[in-house]
Amino acid sequence: MTLPVKNIDELNDAAEQLITFGGAEKIFLFYGDMGAGKTTLIKSLCHCLGTHESITSPTFSIVNEYEGQGSRIYHFDFYRLKSQNEALDLGYEEYFYSGNYCFIEWPEKIADLLPPHYVRVDIQVLDNHERLLTFGKI
Ligand SMILES: Nc1ncnc2c1ncn2[C@@H]1O[C@H](COP(=O)(O)OP(=O)(O)OP(=O)(O)O)[C@@H](O)[C@H]1O
């Protein structure tokens, strides 16, 4: 499915739709170039889920943890991963199979460790403010 996002103000609506689309599926993988808007969309998703904390990319820690309204959220950014072994050391499986929301930036870095099912979201930059989200269940 595709969802056009004309500007950042429409992102919360898009996030609501993604959560609804996911249903029981709580693992979301985000694909898109640097600056495409992965972190920004995840911020919206976390707010939709009732997080009041500030959401920033977990660049140094690889994973951040937030509390939503009755749900826990793990936010991964694998950009700086040097090898997939680092994800193993981190205990990624415990997070993925915890039943909590997992929002994952740069899943390309853990290509061999992807969970068996998830929602894939591709973010395409159309212009400065406009994005096209393409998503589906894998
Ligand atoms: N419709 C939109 N959706 C998302 N971001 C937008 C939109 N319009 C403008 N932006 C801007 O684009 C930038 C996206 O940056 P962001 O850090 O979210 O990208 P990223 O995909 O996480 O990059 P990285 O790969 O470096 O982690 C932000 O500055 C944001 O304000």
Ligand SMILES: [Mg+2]
């Ligand atoms: Mg990011």
